[in-house]
Amino acid sequence: MPMSNDDRIDELRAEGVELVAGSVTDPAGVTRAKYVPLRRLGDFQRSGMGVSPSWSVFCVDSGIAFTPTIGVDGDLRIRIDPADTRIIDTGVAWAPGNLTDQAGDVVPLCLRSLLAKSEQAAAGRGLTVQVGAELECTMLAPDGGPASVEPWSPYGIRTSLDRSALLVDLAATAERAGLMIEQIHTEYGHDQLEVSLAPTTPVAAADAVILARIVLGRVAARHGLRISFAPVPFEGAAGNGAHLHLSLTDKQGPLFSGGEGPHGIRPAGGSAIAGVIDTLPDLIGVYAGSALSALRLKPGNWAGAAACWGLENREAAVRFIAATPGSPHGANVELKLIDPSANPYLAAAAFLSSALRGIDRELELPAEIPQNPAQSATVPPPLPTGQRAALDAIESSTVAAELLTPEVVEALLAVRRYELDTYGDRPPAETTQALRLAWSC
Ligand code: GLU
Numbered sequence: 001m002p003m004s005n006d007d008r009i010d011e012l013r014a015e016g017v018e019l020v021a022g023s024v025t026d027p028a029g030v031t032r033a034k035y036v037p038l039r040r041l042g043d044f045q046r047s048g049m050g051v052s053p054s055w056s057v058f059c060v061d062s063g064i065a066f067t068p069t070i071g072v073d074g075d076l077r078i079r080i081d082p083a084d085t086r087i088i089d090t091g092v093a094w095a096p097g098n099l100t101d102q103a104g105d106v107v108p109l110c111l112r113s114l115l116a117k118s119e120q121a122a123a124g125r126g127l128t129v130q131v132g133a134e135l136e137c138t139m140l141a142p143d144g145g146p147a148s149v150e151p152w153s154p155y156g157i158r159t160s161l162d163r164s165a166l167l168v169d170l171a172a173t174a175e176r177a178g179l180m181i182e183q184i185h186t187e188y189g190h191d192q193l194e195v196s197l198a199p200t201t202p203v204a205a206a207d208a209v210i211l212a213r214i215v216l217g218r219v220a221a222r223h224g225l226r227i228s229f230a231p232v233p234f235e236g237a238a239g240n241g242a243h244l245h246l247s248l249t250d251k252q253g254p255l256f257s258g259g260e261g262p263h264g265i266r267p268a269g270g271s272a273i274a275g276v277i278d279t280l281p282d283l284i285g286v287y288a289g290s291a292l293s294a295l296r297l298k299p300g301n302w303a304g305a306a307a308c309w310g311l312e313n314r315e316a317a318v319r320f321i322a323a324t325p326g327s328p329h330g331a332n333v334e335l336k337l338i339d340p341s342a343n344p345y346l347a348a349a350a351f352l353s354s355a356l357r358g359i360d361r362e363l364e365l366p367a368e369i370p371q372n373p374a375q376s377a378t379v380p381p382p383l384p385t386g387q388r389a390a391l392d393a394i395e396s397s398t399v400a401a402e403l404l405t406p407e408v409v410e411a412l413l414a415v416r417r418y419e420l421d422t423y424g425d426r427p428p429a430e431t432t433q434a435l436r437l438a439w440s441c
C-alpha cells in the first residue's frame with residue numbers, strides 16, 4: 001500500500017524537515033521553486049502551488065519573453081508527488097513538480113510531462129528505456145569569480161583530495177537525498193567537477209539531474225563555494241557538458257548489443273542512432289541553444305560538435321559505448337553535445353523521441369566515424385553554428401514541432417531569442433560573467 005501523505009509528513013518531520021520545495025525547470029533551463037511548510041505537503045499535491053503562465057517564458061536573467069499566447073493572465077499550478085520528496089538541506093525537502101492547470105491536468109508547457117509522454121511512446125513500442133546523466137560544473141568563489149588560482153591538474157588526485165571535505169559532504173548528502181552518484185572526479189577545466197549518475201528511467205533520470213544540481217549547490221555553499229552550470233563559465237575556459245546516455249531494450253534484449261551490425265548493434269539500434277543524428281541540425285538549439293552554448297560547441301573541446309557517431313569517439317555528437325565488462329550497464333549511446341543550459345527534461349525528450357523516430361522510419365545507420373572527425377576522410381554533415389543559426393533551424397523545423405509540440409518550440413524560441421537580442425552582440429567575457437550562475441540550483 002502506498003504511504004499516506006500524513007505518514008510521509010511524520011517521516012519527514014522525524015528527519016527535521018520544516019519546509020518543502022516543489023520545482024519546475026523552464027525552457028531556458030532555469031529551475032524555479034515554490035515552498036510550503038511541511039504541514040501543507042498534501043496541498044502541494046491536491047491543489048498545487050500557483051505560478052503565472054509567464055514562468056515558461058522567464059529568461060536566463062530577469063527578462064520575460066512574452067509571446068502572443070503567453071502573457072500576464074491565467075494561472076497554473078506546480079503539483080508534486082509527496083512520495084518523491086527528498087531531503088536536500090537542513091530542514092528542507094524537495095520534489096520535482098509537474099506544471100498543471102488549476103483542474104490538475106498537465107499543460108503543454110510541462111516539460112517533465114513531455115518526457116513522460118516520450119517514455120510512454122517507447123513503452124508503446126515495447127521498448128524499455130534507461131537514461132544516465134553526467135553533470136560537469138565549475139566551482140566558483142562566493143562572488144562568482146574563480147574559486148582558486150593555484151595550478152590545476154585535470155583528474156589530479158591532488159586537485160580532488162584538496163577538496164576532500166567537499167567531496168565527502170557531497171557523497172553523504174547525495175546518499176541522504178537518495179541520489180545515485182556513480183562517480184565523481186575533478187575534470188579537465190580549472191575548478192571543474194564531474195558527477196555521473198546511475199542510469200534509470202527517463203523522467204527519474206532528469207529528476208535526478210535537478211536533484212544533483214541542488215545537492216551540488218547546497219554542498220558547495222557549505223564549503224564557501226558556488227557552482228556554475230554555464231556551458232562555458234569563463235571566456236576561454238573548458239566547457240561544461242551535460243551528456244546523456246541512452247539505452248533501449250525490447251523483448252529480445254538490448255538494441256545496442258547482441259546483433260550483427262558494427263559493435264553488435266541491432267538494426268533497430270542502428271535506426272535509433274540514425275534518428276538522433278538525422279535530427280541534430282533541427283534540435284541542436286534544444287541541446288545547446290543558449291547564449292553561451294556556441295562558445296563550447298567547437299571541435300577539439302570533446303563536446304561532440306560533429307554530426308556523426310563512433311565507438312568511444314569523444315569528438316562525435318554520438319559516442320557509442322559497447323557492451324564490455326568495462327561497461328556494467330551495457331551498450332549505450334551518449335549524446336555529448338548537450339550542455340547544462342538545456343532543460344534536461346526537454347533534452348532527454350528530444351533525444352529519446354528522435355531515436356524512436358529513427359526506429360519508426362527504419363533509418364539506416366550512417367557510416368561510423370571512428371576517429372577525430374577533423375581528421376576523417378568522411379566529412380560529417382554540417383550543423384548550424386552559433387545561436388542564431390540554431391534557433392532559425394528549430395523555427396523552420398517540422399520535426400521539432402512534431403517531436404516537441406509547437407507550444408514548446410514557441411516558448412523555447414521566445415526565451416532563446418531574448419538571449420540572442422540581449423547578449424548576441426556583447427563580448428563573450430561579459431556574457432559569461434552575466435550568465436555564470438543562471439543555471440545554478
Ligand atoms: N567538458 C567537455 C564538454 O564540454 C567534455 C569532456 C569529457 O569528455 O568528459 O562536453
Ligand code: MG
Nearest residue numbers: 134136187194
Ligand atoms: Mg567529462
